[in-house]
Amino acid sequence: MEISACVKYVGVNDHQVDLFEGQYKVPNGMSYNSYVILDDKIAVMDTVDGFFTEEWLNNVEQVLGGKMPDYLVIQHMEPDHSASIPAFLKKYPKTTVVSTAKGFQFMEQFFPEFFAEQGLPAEQRIVAANDGVLELGQHSLHFVYAPMVHWPEVMMTYEATEKILFAADGFGKFGALDVEEEWADEARRYYIGIVGKYGPQVQAVLKKAAGLDIQTICSLHGPVLKENLGFYLEKYDKWSSYQPEESGVVIAYASVYGNTRNAAEYLADVLQEKGQKTVLYDLARCDKAKAVADAFRYDRLVLAGITYNGDLFPCMRSFIEGLTERNYQNRKVAIIENGTWAPMAGKLILGMFEKSKNLTFTETTVSIKSAMNAQNKGEIGKLAEELC
Structure with missing residues (x-):
């Protein structure tokens, strides 16, 4: 050449x-x-x-x-x-x-x-x-x-x-x-x-x-x-400079039996009906580097995580570490947590972002116990309004 x-x-x-x-x-x-x-x-x-x-x-x-x-x-x-x-x-x-x-x-x-x-x-x-x-x-x-x-x-x-x-x-x-x-x-x-x-x-x-x-x-x-x-x-x-390139919502989820995935997909449907650009990632199966890159590309992020052995599911923890070690900032973040007897995912996710700068967390955090119910659907609708 x-x-x-x-x-x-x-x-x-x-x-x-x-x-x-x-x-x-x-x-x-x-x-x-x-x-x-x-x-x-x-x-x-x-x-x-x-x-x-x-x-x-x-x-x-x-x-x-x-x-x-x-x-x-x-x-x-x-x-x-x-x-x-x-x-x-x-x-x-x-x-x-x-x-x-x-x-x-x-x-x-x-x-x-x-x-x-x-x-x-x-x-x-x-x-x-x-x-x-x-x-x-x-x-x-x-x-x-x-x-x-x-x-x-x-x-x-x-x-x-x-x-x-x-x-x-x-x-x-x-x-x-x-x-x-x-x-x-x-x-x-x-x-x-x-x-x-x-x-x-x-x-x-x-x-x-x-x-x-x-x-x-x-x-x-x-x-x-x-x-x-x-x-x-x-x-x-x-x-x-850690500024978003585009307006859009990345929904990254970790799910064992499909219940947290259902909640993530439900939120994605609601957001898309409202005309929001939405990208969905199954953290156990996706290219994590692409998911991390898209979290920086767009201005909003939803983390749908489960409590696992008193901690976060490993792929969710790894994903968040991939964000924080690259100085993730200047975004709005929302949390959906799931746990059958002692949901802790939300608290743990917040703790992982303790040292992050200029993150705004939504007022609504959706807490699911085992499977999404009618109340959770209403909360997800409220969360979608905040994200819009």
Whole structure:
């Protein structure tokens, strides 16, 4: 893939992976992106997952056309982007590596055998300074530190001549590049799941980016973004400031024998009759990452939970933890609880949100004992009014 006459794509597609980072379902695979900038000095931007080292090196070799790379710029040391560093340096041993100080620290931690055997002498290391510049000829690389987006060593790189932002994991998405799909849903699921905890740090980077004339965004995952960049920047601004994108109600339930599910479905029907966008999730069976992402997408959330062994049912507890560890806030939340002899789910759910900011809980909490009755239906109707 050609980004421009001088900037080439040399990444790979992964259709072997079923769970990204061991937990996120990726039915359309993943892309591990890497780029080459051809100029008086040649820079390779990041590497790829170790399972695809040979394919990536072949891509790089083809683009180089017999030339030697001068720099290997490492923006992020997570193994899906850094695992091929040793193989690259064995093939191109005179290359100078550019990274942050912590990036070099992590490099030595990940590749102790390589550094013990071959090493990387000081003259082949450039510690990129925040706002530092590396001149390639007609192109110049401006380094922007992005700590905790979403690892502490991360930096992004702005190429000033062609106005390209090499955004590390920023603006990435699930899915290989040889599969066509909409950007937003898989980018949201990727961002909320992986980066969502670090909203303030993303906001800091967005403020820096606002001062740059960006015409192309090259992420380490997902497509190269060239058109309608305002759309992507707006999404990242909303996601990282924890603001809802849309008006709608997510109903997430945990049910053993179907009684709590019946209540959740009844509420969904009432809300839909009132013209409310409603999304229903069975937490025992759904893709939890998608449920978490939609809880951030919409402005209202209903948790329908059961008391189980004096606690919350495990999938409900796990779902709420998925929200709170990502700083869930700025939403309205409602609770439906169920318990045959000692309902505690409502109290436990409230306790899990004790440290959460800017959540508004409905006045109505529906408490079911075993199965929904006529009184409960009336309470659910009242709850639906509050949610509207």
